[in-house]
Amino acid sequence: MTDTTPLLELRNITKTFGSVQALTDVDFEVRPGEVMALVGDNGAGKSTLIKCIAGTHMADSGQVFFEGKEVTIHGPRDAGRLGIEVVYQDLALCDNLDVVQNMYLGREAARYAVLNEPTMEQHTTETLAGLRVTTIKSIRQPVATLSGGQRQSVAVARAVMWNSKLVILDEPTAALGVAQTEQVLELVRRLGEQGLGVVIISHNLHDVFETANRITVLRLGRNVGVFEREKTTQQEVVEAITAGQPTKVSGIPATQVVA
Amino acid sequence: MTTAEVVGPEGAAPPDEHREGRGGILGFWDQLTSDIRQGNLGIVPIILGQIFIVVFFSFKATNFFTAINFSNIIIQMAGTTMLAFGVVFVLLLGEIDLSIGFVAGIGALIVAELQLPGTGWQVNGLIAMLIAVAACALIGVVQGSIVAFVGVPSFVVTLAGYLIWQGVILSKLQVRGTIIIQDRWINYTASYYFSHFAGYLIAAAVTAVYPVSRLVGWLRQRQANVSGESIRSIALKSAGIGLAAFGVVAICNHGVVQGTPFGLPLAGLLILIFLVVLTFLAKRTLFGRHVYAVGGNAEAARRAGINVPRIRVLVFGISGATAAVGGIILAANVNSVALTFPPSTLLLNSIAAAVIGGVSLFGGRGEVRGALIGSLVIATVSNGLDTAGYSTGTIYIVTGLILLLAVTLDTVSRRLQVRAGR
Numbered sequence A: 001m002t003d004t005t006p007l008l009e010l011r012n013i014t015k016t017f018g019s020v021q022a023l024t025d026v027d028f029e030v031r032p033g034e035v036m037a038l039v040g041d042n043g044a045g046k047s048t049l050i051k052c053i054a055g056t057h058m059a060d061s062g063q064v065f066f067e068g069k070e071v072t073i074h075g076p077r078d079a080g081r082l083g084i085e086v087v088y089q090d091l092a093l094c095d096n097l098d099v100v101q102n103m104y105l106g107r108e109a110a111r112y113a114v115l116n117e118p119t120m121e122q123h124t125t126e127t128l129a130g131l132r133v134t135t136i137k138s139i140r141q142p143v144a145t146l147s148g149g150q151r152q153s154v155a156v157a158r159a160v161m162w163n164s165k166l167v168i169l170d171e172p173t174a175a176l177g178v179a180q181t182e183q184v185l186e187l188v189r190r191l192g193e194q195g196l197g198v199v200i201i202s203h204n205l206h207d208v209f210e211t212a213n214r215i216t217v218l219r220l221g222r223n224v225g226v227f228e229r230e231k232t233t234q235q236e237v238v239e240a241i242t243a244g245q246p247t248k249v250s251g252i253p254a255t256q257v258v259a
Numbered sequence B: 001m002t003t004a005e006v007v008g009p010e011g012a013a014p015p016d017e018h019r020e021g022r023g024g025i026l027g028f029w030d031q032l033t034s035d036i037r038q039g040n041l042g043i044v045p046i047i048l049g050q051i052f053i054v055v056f057f058s059f060k061a062t063n064f065f066t067a068i069n070f071s072n073i074i075i076q077m078a079g080t081t082m083l084a085f086g087v088v089f090v091l092l093l094g095e096i097d098l099s100i101g102f103v104a105g106i107g108a109l110i111v112a113e114l115q116l117p118g119t120g121w122q123v124n125g126l127i128a129m130l131i132a133v134a135a136c137a138l139i140g141v142v143q144g145s146i147v148a149f150v151g152v153p154s155f156v157v158t159l160a161g162y163l164i165w166q167g168v169i170l171s172k173l174q175v176r177g178t179i180i181i182q183d184r185w186i187n188y189t190a191s192y193y194f195s196h197f198a199g200y201l202i203a204a205a206v207t208a209v210y211p212v213s214r215l216v217g218w219l220r221q222r223q224a225n226v227s228g229e230s231i232r233s234i235a236l237k238s239a240g241i242g243l244a245a246f247g248v249v250a251i252c253n254h255g256v257v258q259g260t261p262f263g264l265p266l267a268g269l270l271i272l273i274f275l276v277v278l279t280f281l282a283k284r285t286l287f288g289r290h291v292y293a294v295g296g297n298a299e300a301a302r303r304a305g306i307n308v309p310r311i312r313v314l315v316f317g318i319s320g321a322t323a324a325v326g327g328i329i330l331a332a333n334v335n336s337v338a339l340t341f342p343p344s345t346l347l348l349n350s351i352a353a354a355v356i357g358g359v360s361l362f363g364g365r366g367e368v369r370g371a372l373i374g375s376l377v378i379a380t381v382s383n384g385l386d387t388a389g390y391s392t393g394t395i396y397i398v399t400g401l402i403l404l405l406a407v408t409l410d411t412v413s414r415r416l417q418v419r420a421g422r
């Protein structure tokens, strides 16, 4: 696993909002088939880092490499072209539209501007079956009638339907109950197994340890460590989140032990 | 529904999409009862209400339930219906267009001016109508651009439009007085009746077109291996549409005034054409899908890469265009444009029509056909009260009560729906 080139690699990302230094020289990487957790306290800069990847924000300085090539991401469309999809915390589904319509939102199959419903319905069925999302009774029901977990599943399925290579999930389980959280975590693991790179932001370390292969910790906009799930404990990660010292490294070794 | 939602690790079975149920009338009944249980009333109450209204006035007024009054209602409602079609799109976005009443007036004023003999214009009526519709679409586009790009609320922009276009009409007609419309093409929109034979031909065409179009869709669904509407339900709906088409034409063909036989009014066909075209636009095109998306969740639509401002601008353009069409028909109905044009009830009746027809004021929910159903109700009530000798005041009060009732029913049913869903 260590010899693969990272799917996504960020080097020395710095981002300021006026006088607020949101990110300082942050490094970050995700490998194909890996679930990378991004954790940190409120205001640590997690969402800001994600937005720099998704093209919502432009970093002030730093480099972004995708599949080994340096890229500049100017907007969500650029990110989409590279194969980067973000599932936002507030989902971004249209409640009044049904599952198929949401899966294809903004990318509808059409000829001469006339929708091709059968094709969309067929692919939606296949995608959901492929991810083993089996609890949705009808893909023609409005998403307003779905449970939180089902909605999250639709949002994730939408992200992976477009031959995406990297899927970013911002707090995907924040509003869910136990059973539904389990459903979504299962889905996240499956994305990794299918060879996608996955970034999951979560405040819930239980979720993180359930899904992630590695864990990147940010504190006050700086790197404080990257942990391998197998070789660390929740205790150690909590300490890094609350009191970790900035660790500036170059090239990001696979694992770095925090002193 | 919320408890057992662990992903089945072994289950690769595709979700079953459409309930296999009983077919025919029984299937329809199953669907209906299950919809009502879930609080999804749809257009059922409004259709029942319409039937009640018709029966009521048939007893109340001797001149109401006559063939000629039937075509009268079609012509009377045509103008409002056109405006209401545009209102549907605007409401689907969660916006409002208060200017349409006077934009309709501007449309009528433009055709009246252009067709006027001896002014140097004297354009052919057909061209005059095209120019008027284009000009009003442009008015809508300008107003929509201010909403979409500058971010001024549509309520304010179109309120300004309301004042401005009213002002334009006033200052034009105060000097001029009434402009008589002589062009026959323009007047035809409200006064042309098809011959009995032509009427039945149109009914036959309508009856044939629907099943053919549905069967094409059905074949494509079969090809894509997704289960769609059943053949039986398509057949049932086709039969219903055929029955309605021939029924309307048959009734219209019975109309006789002082020995002159009447038939299906052109206005009725215009309503149908706009209904079909705009329904297609809303339900089967990229544009329509994006309108629903923006109305449902503008932020989600934006993130999904939909050009939200463009959708807004186009919708206000449609609103302006349909207002012009409605204005022309209304003016043709009285063969003139006067200072009292458009009727003061036009704006609110067309918005009320869409809302009575089930279009949500909060965006994302509703159908084009709702505009037709709503204006049919409004036109029937006002025609019935008028025929029965009630005053305009009573007509306003009853229309208001129906609006209130329709919206209350809809709100209550929606609350039930949410409870059943989650």
Ligand SMILES: Nc1ncnc2c1ncn2[C@@H]1O[C@H](COP(=O)(O)OP(=O)(O)OP(=O)(O)O)[C@@H](O)[C@H]1O
Pocket (backbone or CB within 6 Å): A017, A020, A021, A022, A040, A041, A042, A043, A044, A045, A046, A047, A048, A049
């Ligand atoms: N658009 C913005 N304008 C100004 N400051 C911002 C903006 N976005 C983020 N910040 C600041 O940047 C810092 C990092 O915020 P960010 O949202 O990335 O934190 P986070 O790690 O996602 O926190 P949370 O766990 O609460 O979501 C915070 O101090 C925040 O106030």
Ligand SMILES: [Mg+2]
Pocket (backbone or CB within 6 Å): A046, A047, A048
């Ligand atoms: Mg955040």
